[in-house]
Amino acid sequence: MKKVLRDIVIWLIAFIFLGIIIHFLNLDNREKNKDLLIIGYDDTFVPMGFRDSKGNPVGFDIDLAKAVSKAINKEIKFQPIDWTMKETELRNGNIDLIWNGYSINDERKKTVAFSNPYLKDKQVVITKSNREINSLKELKNKSVGVQAASSAMDAISSDKDLLNSIKGGAPILYESNNDALMDLDSGRIDAVVADEVLARYYMNKRGKDKYKVLKEDLEEETYGVGIRKDDKELLNEINYGLNQVIKSGEAKKISEKWFGEDLIYKGES
Template sequence: MKKKMMALITTLSIALSMTACAGSQASNDNSQSSNETQESDVSYIKDKGTLIVGITDFAPMDYKDDSGQWIGFDADMAKKVAESLGVEVEFVEIDWDNKILELENKSIDVVWNGMTLTSEVTSAMECTNAYLNNAQVVVVPAADADKYKSVEDLSGLSFAVESGSAGEQAAVDNGLTYTALTSQADAVMEVAAGTSDACIIDLLMAGAMVGEGTSYDGLTHTIELTTEEYGIGCRKGSDLAAYINDQLKAYYDDGSMEEVAKNYGVQEAIIAQ
Protein backbone atom coordinates (compact mmCIF):
# COMPACT_ATOMS: atom_id res chain seq x y z
CA MET A 1 0.00 0.00 0.00
CA LYS A 2 2.82 2.34 0.97
CA LYS A 3 4.57 1.59 -2.33
CA LYS A 4 1.43 2.44 -4.28
CA MET A 5 1.01 5.69 -2.33
CA MET A 6 4.64 6.70 -2.92
CA ALA A 7 4.31 5.94 -6.64
CA LEU A 8 1.15 8.09 -6.84
CA ILE A 9 2.85 10.99 -5.06
CA THR A 10 5.86 10.74 -7.37
CA THR A 11 3.63 10.72 -10.46
CA LEU A 12 1.68 13.76 -9.25
CA SER A 13 4.91 15.63 -8.47
CA ILE A 14 6.28 15.00 -11.96
CA ALA A 15 3.01 16.07 -13.55
CA LEU A 16 2.88 19.29 -11.53
CA SER A 17 6.53 20.00 -12.34
CA MET A 18 5.93 19.54 -16.08
CA THR A 19 2.86 21.79 -15.94
CA ALA A 20 4.83 24.50 -14.15
CA CYS A 21 7.66 24.26 -16.68
CA ALA A 22 5.22 24.46 -19.56
CA GLY A 23 3.54 27.47 -17.98
CA SER A 24 6.89 29.16 -17.41
CA GLN A 25 7.96 28.45 -21.00
CA ALA A 26 4.67 29.81 -22.34
CA SER A 27 5.11 32.91 -20.18
CA ASN A 28 8.65 33.36 -21.49
CA ASP A 29 7.52 32.86 -25.08
CA ASN A 30 4.71 35.42 -24.65
CA SER A 31 7.12 37.89 -23.06
CA GLN A 32 9.61 37.43 -25.91
CA SER A 33 6.85 37.81 -28.49
CA SER A 34 5.65 40.96 -26.75
CA ASN A 35 9.16 42.42 -26.74
CA GLU A 36 9.63 41.65 -30.42
CA THR A 37 6.34 43.32 -31.36
CA GLN A 38 7.07 47.05 -31.53
CA GLU A 39 4.57 49.82 -31.66
CA SER A 40 4.21 51.36 -35.11
CA ASP A 41 5.89 54.77 -35.11
CA VAL A 42 3.73 55.85 -38.04
CA SER A 43 0.58 55.11 -36.02
CA TYR A 44 2.07 56.74 -32.92
CA ILE A 45 2.81 59.96 -34.84
CA LYS A 46 -0.63 60.00 -36.46
CA ASP A 47 -2.32 59.47 -33.09
CA LYS A 48 -0.49 62.36 -31.40
CA GLY A 49 -0.89 64.57 -34.47
CA THR A 50 2.69 65.85 -34.61
CA LEU A 51 5.93 64.86 -36.33
CA ILE A 52 8.75 66.16 -34.10
CA VAL A 53 11.92 66.75 -36.12
CA GLY A 54 15.30 67.03 -34.39
CA ILE A 55 17.58 69.58 -36.07
CA THR A 56 20.43 72.04 -35.61
CA ASP A 57 20.81 75.45 -37.25
CA PHE A 58 22.41 74.26 -40.48
CA ALA A 59 21.90 76.16 -43.74
CA PRO A 60 20.87 75.16 -46.36
CA MET A 61 19.26 72.14 -44.65
CA ASP A 62 17.50 73.65 -41.61
CA TYR A 63 17.63 77.33 -40.69
CA LYS A 64 15.29 80.22 -39.83
CA ASP A 65 14.02 82.84 -42.26
CA ASP A 66 13.56 86.51 -41.37
CA SER A 67 10.23 85.77 -39.71
CA GLY A 68 11.72 83.07 -37.49
CA GLN A 69 10.23 80.11 -39.38
CA TRP A 70 12.32 77.02 -40.08
CA ILE A 71 13.12 76.58 -43.76
CA GLY A 72 15.75 74.73 -45.79
CA PHE A 73 15.85 71.65 -47.98
CA ASP A 74 15.44 69.21 -45.09
CA ALA A 75 12.88 71.38 -43.31
CA ASP A 76 10.73 71.70 -46.45
CA MET A 77 10.91 67.96 -47.17
CA ALA A 78 9.97 67.17 -43.56
CA LYS A 79 6.95 69.45 -43.93
CA LYS A 80 5.87 67.49 -47.01
CA VAL A 81 6.16 64.16 -45.17
CA ALA A 82 4.23 65.55 -42.18
CA GLU A 83 1.49 66.69 -44.56
CA SER A 84 1.33 63.21 -46.10
CA LEU A 85 0.88 61.78 -42.58
CA GLY A 86 -1.89 64.28 -41.89
CA VAL A 87 -0.04 65.81 -38.92
CA GLU A 88 1.64 69.07 -37.92
CA VAL A 89 5.42 69.37 -38.01
CA GLU A 90 7.43 70.65 -35.06
CA PHE A 91 11.15 71.47 -35.28
CA VAL A 92 13.24 71.06 -32.13
CA GLU A 93 16.88 72.14 -31.88
CA ILE A 94 18.94 69.39 -30.30
CA ASP A 95 22.47 68.88 -29.04
CA TRP A 96 23.94 66.86 -31.92
CA ASP A 97 25.85 64.64 -29.49
CA ASN A 98 22.54 63.56 -27.92
CA LYS A 99 20.58 62.80 -31.09
CA ILE A 100 20.32 59.05 -30.43
CA LEU A 101 19.17 59.58 -26.84
CA GLU A 102 16.60 62.15 -27.98
CA LEU A 103 15.14 59.57 -30.36
CA GLU A 104 15.05 56.79 -27.79
CA ASN A 105 13.38 59.05 -25.21
CA LYS A 106 10.77 60.07 -27.82
CA SER A 107 11.69 63.74 -27.33
CA ILE A 108 11.84 63.73 -31.13
CA ASP A 109 10.54 61.34 -33.79
CA VAL A 110 13.22 61.77 -36.44
CA VAL A 111 16.67 63.30 -36.98
CA TRP A 112 16.44 65.19 -40.28
CA ASN A 113 19.37 67.54 -40.51
CA GLY A 114 21.95 66.65 -43.16
CA MET A 115 23.04 63.64 -41.11
CA THR A 116 25.99 61.67 -42.48
CA LEU A 117 25.37 57.93 -42.65
CA THR A 118 28.26 56.75 -40.48
CA SER A 119 28.55 53.24 -39.04
CA GLU A 120 27.70 54.65 -35.60
CA VAL A 121 24.52 56.25 -36.91
CA THR A 122 23.33 53.24 -38.92
CA SER A 123 23.93 50.84 -36.03
CA ALA A 124 22.00 52.99 -33.52
CA MET A 125 19.14 54.22 -35.72
CA GLU A 126 16.73 52.96 -38.34
CA CYS A 127 17.96 55.05 -41.26
CA THR A 128 16.42 55.92 -44.60
CA ASN A 129 18.11 55.45 -47.93
CA ALA A 130 20.73 58.09 -48.76
CA TYR A 131 19.17 61.14 -50.43
CA LEU A 132 22.00 63.69 -50.84
CA ASN A 133 25.73 63.51 -51.53
CA ASN A 134 28.07 65.59 -49.40
CA ALA A 135 31.70 66.04 -48.33
CA GLN A 136 33.61 67.42 -45.36
CA VAL A 137 35.63 70.46 -46.42
CA VAL A 138 38.19 72.78 -44.88
CA VAL A 139 37.16 76.44 -44.56
CA VAL A 140 39.88 79.08 -44.25
CA PRO A 141 40.27 82.83 -44.82
CA ALA A 142 40.17 83.42 -48.57
CA ALA A 143 43.49 85.29 -48.40
CA ASP A 144 45.19 82.11 -47.13
CA ALA A 145 43.50 79.59 -49.43
CA ASP A 146 46.50 79.13 -51.73
CA LYS A 147 48.58 77.85 -48.81
CA TYR A 148 46.43 74.75 -48.38
CA LYS A 149 46.46 72.31 -51.26
CA SER A 150 46.79 69.00 -49.38
CA VAL A 151 46.17 67.46 -45.96
CA GLU A 152 49.90 67.77 -45.20
CA ASP A 153 49.57 71.56 -45.49
CA LEU A 154 47.05 71.59 -42.64
CA SER A 155 49.51 70.41 -39.99
CA GLY A 156 49.86 72.91 -37.16
CA LEU A 157 46.54 74.68 -37.80
CA SER A 158 43.91 75.00 -35.07
CA PHE A 159 40.50 73.76 -36.24
CA ALA A 160 36.94 74.31 -35.07
CA VAL A 161 34.38 71.51 -35.59
CA GLU A 162 30.88 70.61 -34.49
CA SER A 163 30.93 68.14 -31.61
CA GLY A 164 29.84 64.66 -32.65
CA SER A 165 29.83 65.54 -36.34
CA ALA A 166 31.42 63.99 -39.42
CA GLY A 167 33.69 67.06 -39.40
CA GLU A 168 35.03 66.11 -35.97
CA GLN A 169 35.64 62.55 -37.18
CA ALA A 170 37.51 63.91 -40.21
CA ALA A 171 39.73 65.94 -37.88
CA VAL A 172 40.44 62.83 -35.78
CA ASP A 173 41.13 60.67 -38.84
CA ASN A 174 43.62 63.20 -40.19
CA GLY A 175 45.38 63.89 -36.88
CA LEU A 176 44.34 67.55 -36.77
CA THR A 177 44.21 69.72 -33.64
CA TYR A 178 40.67 70.92 -33.00
CA THR A 179 38.13 72.43 -30.61
CA ALA A 180 34.65 70.89 -30.58
CA LEU A 181 31.76 73.38 -30.55
CA THR A 182 27.97 73.19 -30.41
CA SER A 183 27.29 73.72 -34.12
CA GLN A 184 28.89 74.06 -37.54
CA ALA A 185 27.73 77.69 -37.62
CA ASP A 186 29.76 78.33 -34.47
CA ALA A 187 32.78 76.69 -36.12
CA VAL A 188 32.53 79.08 -39.07
CA MET A 189 32.26 82.07 -36.72
CA GLU A 190 35.46 80.97 -34.96
CA VAL A 191 37.37 81.21 -38.25
CA ALA A 192 35.78 84.54 -39.15
CA ALA A 193 36.77 85.90 -35.72
CA GLY A 194 40.31 84.56 -36.05
CA THR A 195 39.93 82.38 -32.94
CA SER A 196 40.60 79.27 -35.06
CA ASP A 197 42.73 79.02 -38.17
CA ALA A 198 40.23 76.84 -40.01
CA CYS A 199 37.12 74.73 -39.58
CA ILE A 200 35.71 71.55 -41.07
CA ILE A 201 32.07 71.65 -42.15
CA ASP A 202 29.72 70.07 -44.69
CA LEU A 203 30.29 71.06 -48.32
CA LEU A 204 26.59 71.92 -48.75
CA MET A 205 26.76 74.24 -45.77
CA ALA A 206 29.98 75.81 -47.03
CA GLY A 207 28.29 76.52 -50.34
CA ALA A 208 25.55 78.43 -48.57
CA MET A 209 27.56 80.18 -45.84
CA VAL A 210 30.99 81.18 -47.13
CA GLY A 211 32.31 82.99 -50.21
CA GLU A 212 31.09 85.77 -52.42
CA GLY A 213 27.51 86.86 -51.78
CA THR A 214 27.33 85.30 -48.30
CA SER A 215 27.67 86.65 -44.77
CA TYR A 216 31.24 85.30 -44.71
CA ASP A 217 32.62 86.55 -48.01
CA GLY A 218 36.12 86.65 -46.54
CA LEU A 219 36.16 82.87 -46.12
CA THR A 220 36.36 80.06 -48.65
CA HIS A 221 36.42 76.26 -48.66
CA THR A 222 39.40 74.30 -49.97
CA ILE A 223 40.30 70.64 -49.43
CA GLU A 224 37.66 67.90 -49.38
CA LEU A 225 38.61 65.52 -46.57
CA THR A 226 35.80 63.00 -47.09
CA THR A 227 32.92 62.14 -49.38
CA GLU A 228 29.70 60.95 -47.80
CA GLU A 229 25.93 60.62 -48.00
CA TYR A 230 23.06 62.07 -45.98
CA GLY A 231 20.29 59.98 -44.48
CA ILE A 232 17.37 60.48 -42.08
CA GLY A 233 17.37 58.75 -38.70
CA CYS A 234 14.44 57.16 -36.86
CA ARG A 235 14.20 54.97 -33.77
CA LYS A 236 15.78 51.53 -34.17
CA GLY A 237 13.17 49.18 -35.63
CA SER A 238 10.82 52.03 -36.53
CA ASP A 239 8.52 51.72 -39.55
CA LEU A 240 8.85 55.49 -40.11
CA ALA A 241 12.09 55.07 -42.07
CA ALA A 242 10.39 52.85 -44.66
CA TYR A 243 7.47 55.30 -44.86
CA ILE A 244 9.84 58.22 -45.51
CA ASN A 245 11.68 56.17 -48.15
CA ASP A 246 8.39 55.66 -50.01
CA GLN A 247 7.56 59.35 -49.80
CA LEU A 248 11.00 60.49 -50.99
CA LYS A 249 10.77 58.14 -53.96
CA ALA A 250 7.38 59.62 -54.85
CA TYR A 251 8.77 63.16 -54.55
CA TYR A 252 11.80 62.23 -56.63
CA ASP A 253 9.63 60.65 -59.33
CA ASP A 254 7.18 63.56 -59.58
CA GLY A 255 9.96 66.18 -59.62
CA SER A 256 8.92 67.95 -56.40
CA MET A 257 12.11 66.89 -54.62
CA GLU A 258 14.22 68.61 -57.28
CA GLU A 259 11.96 71.67 -57.11
CA VAL A 260 12.63 72.06 -53.39
CA ALA A 261 16.34 71.37 -53.91
CA LYS A 262 16.62 74.17 -56.48
CA ASN A 263 15.30 76.64 -53.91
CA TYR A 264 18.39 75.95 -51.81
CA GLY A 265 21.00 75.21 -54.49
CA VAL A 266 21.46 71.53 -53.65
CA GLN A 267 19.88 69.98 -56.76
CA GLU A 268 23.23 68.62 -57.99
CA ALA A 269 23.64 66.64 -54.78
CA ILE A 270 20.36 64.70 -55.03
CA ILE A 271 20.68 60.88 -55.07
CA ALA A 272 18.17 58.99 -57.23
CA GLN A 273 15.53 57.30 -55.10
Protein backbone atom coordinates in the same frame (compact mmCIF):
# COMPACT_ATOMS: atom_id res chain seq x y z
CA MET B 1 -30.08 46.02 0.97
CA LYS B 2 -31.90 45.79 -2.37
CA LYS B 3 -31.43 49.54 -2.86
CA VAL B 4 -27.71 49.24 -2.10
CA LEU B 5 -27.33 46.35 -4.58
CA ARG B 6 -29.30 48.26 -7.18
CA ASP B 7 -27.07 51.32 -6.73
CA ILE B 8 -23.95 49.16 -7.03
CA VAL B 9 -25.24 47.58 -10.26
CA ILE B 10 -26.09 51.01 -11.68
CA TRP B 11 -22.61 52.31 -10.82
CA LEU B 12 -20.98 49.22 -12.36
CA ILE B 13 -22.99 49.60 -15.57
CA ALA B 14 -22.17 53.30 -15.70
CA PHE B 15 -18.48 52.55 -15.11
CA ILE B 16 -18.46 49.92 -17.89
CA PHE B 17 -20.18 52.29 -20.33
CA LEU B 18 -17.77 55.07 -19.38
CA GLY B 19 -14.84 52.72 -20.06
CA ILE B 20 -16.30 51.77 -23.44
CA ILE B 21 -16.81 55.42 -24.36
CA ILE B 22 -13.23 56.34 -23.34
CA HIS B 23 -11.89 53.37 -25.29
CA PHE B 24 -13.62 54.43 -28.49
CA LEU B 25 -12.65 58.06 -27.96
CA ASN B 26 -9.02 56.99 -27.65
CA LEU B 27 -9.35 54.88 -30.77
CA ASP B 28 -10.83 57.86 -32.56
CA ASN B 29 -8.04 60.14 -31.35
CA ARG B 30 -5.39 57.65 -32.43
CA GLU B 31 -7.08 57.35 -35.80
CA LYS B 32 -7.11 61.12 -36.17
CA ASN B 33 -3.49 61.48 -35.03
CA LYS B 34 -1.94 58.60 -36.94
CA ASP B 35 -1.47 60.93 -39.92
CA LEU B 36 0.39 63.48 -37.76
CA LEU B 37 4.15 63.01 -37.56
CA ILE B 38 6.23 64.74 -34.87
CA ILE B 39 9.66 65.60 -36.24
CA GLY B 40 12.44 66.15 -33.70
CA TYR B 41 15.09 68.67 -34.71
CA ASP B 42 17.81 70.93 -33.30
CA ASP B 43 16.44 74.43 -33.89
CA THR B 44 19.93 75.97 -33.92
CA PHE B 45 21.44 73.86 -36.72
CA VAL B 46 21.92 76.30 -39.61
CA PRO B 47 21.18 75.61 -42.46
CA MET B 48 19.50 72.23 -41.88
CA GLY B 49 16.83 73.21 -39.35
CA PHE B 50 16.68 76.44 -37.33
CA ARG B 51 14.36 79.35 -36.48
CA ASP B 52 14.02 82.53 -38.48
CA SER B 53 13.63 86.02 -36.98
CA LYS B 54 9.91 85.34 -36.42
CA GLY B 55 10.54 82.05 -34.63
CA ASN B 56 9.38 79.86 -37.51
CA PRO B 57 11.27 76.65 -38.34
CA VAL B 58 13.24 77.01 -41.58
CA GLY B 59 16.09 75.22 -43.31
CA PHE B 60 16.90 72.57 -45.88
CA ASP B 61 15.55 69.67 -43.82
CA ILE B 62 12.43 71.66 -42.91
CA ASP B 63 11.62 72.24 -46.59
CA LEU B 64 12.43 68.64 -47.51
CA ALA B 65 10.26 67.25 -44.70
CA LYS B 66 7.35 69.41 -45.85
CA ALA B 67 7.73 68.13 -49.43
CA VAL B 68 7.92 64.49 -48.31
CA SER B 69 4.93 64.84 -45.97
CA LYS B 70 2.89 66.23 -48.84
CA ALA B 71 3.93 63.30 -51.06
CA ILE B 72 2.76 60.76 -48.45
CA ASN B 73 -0.29 62.77 -47.34
CA LYS B 74 0.83 63.28 -43.73
CA GLU B 75 0.65 66.26 -41.43
CA ILE B 76 3.86 67.21 -39.62
CA LYS B 77 4.83 69.14 -36.52
CA PHE B 78 8.39 70.27 -35.84
CA GLN B 79 9.43 69.66 -32.24
CA PRO B 80 12.69 71.26 -30.97
CA ILE B 81 14.66 68.74 -28.89
CA ASP B 82 17.91 68.44 -27.00
CA TRP B 83 20.03 66.91 -29.77
CA THR B 84 22.04 64.85 -27.32
CA MET B 85 18.78 63.12 -26.29
CA LYS B 86 17.40 62.53 -29.79
CA GLU B 87 17.45 58.71 -29.70
CA THR B 88 15.82 58.72 -26.24
CA GLU B 89 13.09 61.08 -27.45
CA LEU B 90 12.44 58.75 -30.38
CA ARG B 91 12.45 55.59 -28.28
CA ASN B 92 10.06 57.10 -25.71
CA GLY B 93 7.59 58.08 -28.43
CA ASN B 94 7.89 61.83 -27.87
CA ILE B 95 8.81 62.22 -31.54
CA ASP B 96 8.24 60.02 -34.59
CA LEU B 97 11.26 61.04 -36.66
CA ILE B 98 14.76 62.44 -36.19
CA TRP B 99 15.24 64.72 -39.19
CA ASN B 100 17.96 67.34 -39.01
CA GLY B 101 21.32 66.62 -40.63
CA TYR B 102 21.31 63.17 -39.00
CA SER B 103 24.42 61.30 -40.16
CA ILE B 104 24.03 57.60 -40.95
CA ASN B 105 26.60 55.45 -39.17
CA ASP B 106 26.94 51.90 -37.84
CA GLU B 107 26.74 52.91 -34.18
CA ARG B 108 23.39 54.66 -34.63
CA LYS B 109 22.05 51.76 -36.70
CA LYS B 110 22.14 49.64 -33.55
CA THR B 111 19.22 51.58 -32.06
CA VAL B 112 17.61 53.46 -34.94
CA ALA B 113 16.24 52.50 -38.35
CA PHE B 114 17.38 54.85 -41.10
CA SER B 115 15.61 55.92 -44.24
CA ASN B 116 17.44 55.76 -47.51
CA PRO B 117 20.14 58.47 -47.60
CA TYR B 118 18.95 61.73 -49.15
CA LEU B 119 21.90 64.09 -48.84
CA LYS B 120 25.62 63.60 -49.30
CA ASP B 121 28.08 65.53 -47.21
CA LYS B 122 31.84 65.63 -46.86
CA GLN B 123 34.56 67.64 -45.24
CA VAL B 124 35.94 70.00 -47.87
CA VAL B 125 38.62 72.65 -48.22
CA ILE B 126 37.49 76.15 -49.26
CA THR B 127 39.81 78.86 -50.48
CA LYS B 128 39.48 82.09 -52.44
CA SER B 129 38.81 81.59 -56.15
CA ASN B 130 41.87 83.71 -57.06
CA ARG B 131 44.31 81.75 -54.88
CA GLU B 132 46.78 79.28 -56.42
CA ILE B 133 45.67 76.45 -54.17
CA ASN B 134 44.15 73.53 -56.06
CA SER B 135 45.11 70.43 -54.05
CA LEU B 136 45.70 69.28 -50.49
CA LYS B 137 49.46 69.20 -51.16
CA GLU B 138 49.37 72.91 -51.95
CA LEU B 139 48.21 73.63 -48.40
CA LYS B 140 51.80 73.06 -47.26
CA ASN B 141 52.89 75.94 -45.02
CA LYS B 142 49.47 77.57 -45.48
CA SER B 143 47.27 78.75 -42.61
CA VAL B 144 44.05 76.73 -42.39
CA GLY B 145 40.99 77.63 -40.33
CA VAL B 146 38.39 75.28 -38.86
CA GLN B 147 35.46 75.48 -36.46
CA ALA B 148 36.42 74.19 -33.02
CA ALA B 149 34.92 70.86 -31.87
CA SER B 150 33.49 70.17 -35.33
CA SER B 151 33.49 67.17 -37.69
CA ALA B 152 35.87 69.17 -39.84
CA MET B 153 38.29 69.42 -36.92
CA ASP B 154 38.07 65.64 -36.45
CA ALA B 155 38.70 65.09 -40.17
CA ILE B 156 41.78 67.29 -40.39
CA SER B 157 43.17 65.87 -37.12
CA SER B 158 42.87 62.32 -38.46
CA ASP B 159 44.89 63.17 -41.59
CA LYS B 160 48.33 63.35 -40.01
CA ASP B 161 50.16 64.16 -43.26
CA LEU B 162 47.91 67.14 -43.92
CA LEU B 163 48.03 68.24 -40.28
CA ASN B 164 51.83 68.20 -40.20
CA SER B 165 52.12 70.04 -43.50
CA ILE B 166 50.00 73.11 -42.70
CA LYS B 167 51.44 76.21 -41.11
CA GLY B 168 52.17 75.69 -37.42
CA GLY B 169 51.25 72.00 -37.62
CA ALA B 170 47.70 72.77 -36.47
CA PRO B 171 44.62 74.58 -37.78
CA ILE B 172 43.46 77.95 -36.47
CA LEU B 173 40.28 77.45 -34.43
CA TYR B 174 37.11 79.53 -34.80
CA GLU B 175 33.76 79.63 -33.03
CA SER B 176 31.88 79.36 -36.33
CA ASN B 177 32.42 78.69 -40.01
CA ASN B 178 31.25 82.22 -40.74
CA ASP B 179 34.07 83.63 -38.59
CA ALA B 180 36.58 81.47 -40.45
CA LEU B 181 35.27 82.61 -43.84
CA MET B 182 35.53 86.25 -42.72
CA ASP B 183 39.22 85.75 -42.02
CA LEU B 184 39.57 83.95 -45.36
CA ASP B 185 38.00 86.99 -47.06
CA SER B 186 40.38 89.37 -45.31
CA GLY B 187 43.44 87.27 -46.16
CA ARG B 188 44.30 86.36 -42.56
CA ILE B 189 44.13 82.66 -43.47
CA ASP B 190 44.56 80.75 -46.72
CA ALA B 191 41.85 78.09 -46.49
CA VAL B 192 38.96 76.75 -44.40
CA VAL B 193 37.95 73.13 -43.75
CA ALA B 194 34.22 72.63 -43.17
CA ASP B 195 31.15 70.45 -43.79
CA GLU B 196 30.25 70.90 -47.44
CA VAL B 197 26.58 71.58 -46.69
CA LEU B 198 27.50 74.31 -44.22
CA ALA B 199 30.24 75.67 -46.46
CA ARG B 200 27.94 75.83 -49.51
CA TYR B 201 25.30 77.62 -47.46
CA TYR B 202 27.65 80.34 -46.24
CA MET B 203 29.36 80.61 -49.64
CA ASN B 204 25.97 81.00 -51.31
CA LYS B 205 25.03 83.80 -48.90
CA ARG B 206 28.38 85.57 -49.18
CA GLY B 207 28.82 85.21 -52.96
CA LYS B 208 29.90 81.77 -54.14
CA ASP B 209 32.00 83.14 -57.04
CA LYS B 210 34.44 84.47 -54.44
CA TYR B 211 35.38 80.93 -53.39
CA LYS B 212 36.35 77.55 -54.72
CA VAL B 213 36.16 74.08 -53.18
CA LEU B 214 39.07 71.73 -53.76
CA LYS B 215 38.19 68.55 -55.64
CA GLU B 216 39.96 66.48 -52.98
CA ASP B 217 37.92 65.99 -49.82
CA LEU B 218 38.72 64.56 -46.38
CA GLU B 219 35.73 62.46 -45.25
CA GLU B 220 32.32 61.58 -46.66
CA GLU B 221 29.00 60.86 -45.00
CA THR B 222 25.31 60.76 -45.84
CA TYR B 223 22.22 62.02 -44.00
CA GLY B 224 19.05 60.04 -43.37
CA VAL B 225 15.82 60.18 -41.37
CA GLY B 226 15.86 58.33 -38.02
CA ILE B 227 12.83 56.10 -37.30
CA ARG B 228 11.98 53.60 -34.57
CA LYS B 229 13.08 50.12 -35.58
CA ASP B 230 9.56 48.69 -35.23
CA ASP B 231 7.94 51.40 -37.38
CA LYS B 232 8.47 49.50 -40.62
CA GLU B 233 5.35 50.91 -42.29
CA LEU B 234 6.46 54.47 -41.55
CA LEU B 235 9.96 53.67 -42.81
CA ASN B 236 8.51 52.49 -46.12
CA GLU B 237 6.35 55.61 -46.36
CA ILE B 238 9.28 57.96 -45.74
CA ASN B 239 11.40 56.14 -48.31
CA TYR B 240 8.57 56.38 -50.82
CA GLY B 241 8.16 60.10 -50.17
CA LEU B 242 11.89 60.77 -50.46
CA ASN B 243 12.00 58.85 -53.72
CA GLN B 244 9.10 60.90 -55.09
CA VAL B 245 10.59 64.32 -54.28
CA ILE B 246 14.01 63.25 -55.57
CA LYS B 247 12.59 61.84 -58.83
CA SER B 248 10.46 64.92 -59.41
CA GLY B 249 13.43 67.25 -59.03
CA GLU B 250 11.86 69.04 -56.07
CA ALA B 251 14.67 67.92 -53.73
CA LYS B 252 17.22 69.33 -56.18
CA LYS B 253 15.47 72.71 -56.12
CA ILE B 254 15.47 72.72 -52.32
CA SER B 255 19.18 71.90 -52.26
CA GLU B 256 19.97 74.67 -54.75
CA LYS B 257 17.90 77.11 -52.69
CA TRP B 258 19.94 76.48 -49.52
CA PHE B 259 23.37 75.48 -50.85
CA GLY B 260 23.52 76.87 -54.37
CA GLU B 261 24.37 73.33 -55.52
CA ASP B 262 22.65 69.97 -56.02
CA LEU B 263 23.89 67.89 -53.09
CA ILE B 264 21.08 65.32 -53.19
CA TYR B 265 22.28 61.75 -52.73
CA LYS B 266 21.56 59.65 -55.81
CA GLY B 267 23.30 56.43 -54.90
CA GLU B 268 26.81 57.29 -56.00
CA SER B 269 29.55 55.17 -54.50
